[in-house]
Amino acid sequence: MDKLALQLREDAEKIDAGISAELDARLAASLHGVKPESVRHPQRESKSFSFWWASSLTGVAAAALIIVVANLRTPEPVPVAAGTTPAPLVAGTTPAPLVLPSIEWNTKSAVLTSPLEQEIDNLQSDLKKAEEVVKQDIDRLF
Amino acid sequence: MSNEAALIEAAKNGSAAAFTSLVFSYRERLFRFLLTRTSSFADAEDALQDTLINAYRYLSSYDSRWRFSTWLYRIAINNAAKLKSAGTEELGDLHDEGNDPLAHCIAASDRENLWQCARRQLSDEVYTAMWLRYVEDMSVNDISAVLERSVSWTKVNLLRGRKTLDVELNKNATDHKSKAYG
Numbered sequence: 006m007d008k009l010a011l012q013l014r015e016d017a018e019k020i021d022a023g024i025s026a027e028l029d030a031r032l033a034a035s036l037h038g039v040k041p042e043s044v045r046h047p048q049r050e051s052k053s054f055s056f057w058w059a060s061s062l063t064g065v066a067a068a069a070l071i072i073v074v075a076n077l078r079t080p081e082p083v084p085v086a087a088g089t090t091p092a093p094l095v096a097g098t099t100p101a102p103l104v105l106p107s108i109e110w111n112t113k114s115a116v117l118t119s120p121l122e123q124e125i126d127n128l129q130s131d132l133k134k135a136e137e138v139v140k141q142d143i144d145r146l147f
Numbered sequence: 148m149s150n151e152a153a154l155i156e157a158a159k160n161g162s163a164a165a166f167t168s169l170v171f172s173y174r175e176r177l178f179r180f181l182l183t184r185t186s187s188f189a190d191a192e193d194a195l196q197d198t199l200i201n202a203y204r205y206l207s208s209y210d211s212r213w214r215f216s217t218w219l220y221r222i223a224i225n226n227a228a229k230l231k232s233a234g235t236e237e238l239g240d241l242h243d244e245g246n247d248p249l250a251h252c253i254a255a256s257d258r259e260n261l262w263q264c265a266r267r268q269l270s271d272e273v274y275t276a277m278w279l280r281y282v283e284d285m286s287v288n289d290i291s292a293v294l295e296r297s298v299s300w301t302k303v304n305l306l307r308g309r310k311t312l313d314v315e316l317n318k319n320a321t322d323h324k325s326k327a328y329g
Contacts, residue, residue: 009313013281016261019253022179028192032174035196036163041206143302146309147287 151215159206166203173216174199177223180278183262184227184271188248194226201226217289224275224293264315269308276301277308 024032157165177198181191201222209218253260265274272294279285279293291301 009309009316010281012316013261013277013312016253017179017278017282019260020179020182020249020262021253022175022182024174024178028195031192032196032199033167035200036167036203039163039200039203041159041161042204043207139303139306143306146306147302 152211155206155209155211155215158203163203166206169215170199170202170219173219176283177219180220180282181223181227182248183266183278184224184275185230185248190230191248194223194230197226197229198223213292214285214289216283217285217293220279220283220293221295228271258319261312261315265308265312268311268315272296273304273308276305277312280305 151169154165154169158169174195178191178195181194181198182188185191185194198219202219209215249260249263249266253263262278265277269277276290276294279290280287285293287298287301287305290305291298294301296304
């Protein structure tokens with residue numbers, strides 16, 4: 006046992022926690038009127054056959070209703086803004102390819118990441134070392 | 148079947164005498180612990196009484212895979228926490244040296260009791276973990292069960308608690324030496 010553990014034990018023993026006769030009587034009296042509760046195991050109620058039959062029927066009906074409602078729905082026309090005429094779609098023609106504006110990347114930021122990456126590597130290796138030290142301490146003590 | 152297991156079985160069947168014998172050896176240990184966790188002597192007594200009543204009432208829920216003391220401490224910690232949340236400590240009792248049960252019960256010494264330092268410097272959970280480890284000799288697994296924490300959390304926080312108290316212990320030793328040499 007190391008010095009700290011020994012000291013903690015000794016100091017705990019210095020705490021006087023004697024049960025007085027008064028407290029003893031009080032504890033005995035308080036237990037007198039108490040009854041231990043028995044464990045209640047919840048009983049599984051068995052469901053009747055008609056319950057399962059009714060619930061499956063309800064499920065099938067709900068699914069059928071959803072399918073019917075989904076099929077009845079007609080597609081809404083796309084609203085056209087006033088004053089504009091939508092481009093006519095001619096069968097057999099393909100729309101012109103979409104031209105995206107080119108983005109000019111800032112090349113300077115890419116240059117700056119290199120020292121930061123180095124810093125992250127350093128921090129990660131420090132963290133690993135610290136973790137190993139803590140693990141060793143824990144294994145040694147417990 | 149061990150003596151404790153036989154007493155537990157008898158108490159589960161409603162024997163108050165068996166329960167009294169079962170908890171007899173734990174009462175003083177629990178009371179010592181509760182004195183350090185509550186703000187007054189009366190609170191510690193109340194917490195002990197509630198712990199024993201709850202233990203007796205809900206003994207049927209005790210799982211024999213765990214040590215009985217582990218289960219008992221879990222109840223005691225809950226009761227101490229209940230008293231704390233009831234607002235008794237907001238009255239400032241704990242900081243009032245005259246009302247502090249720990250200060251009352253500690254035999255006069257030339258240095259501060261480490262458990263007083265621990266209560267000042269550690270969180271409730273770490274304090275409890277340290278107590279269970281170094282006073283009750285509980286295993287890390289049992290402590291994590293009492294605190295409802297993971298084993299790794301318990302290990303790391305025991306280490307932290309140790310480091311904090313090690314500093315206090317060394318400080319006490321230095322103060323003692325400097326006093327001795329004037």
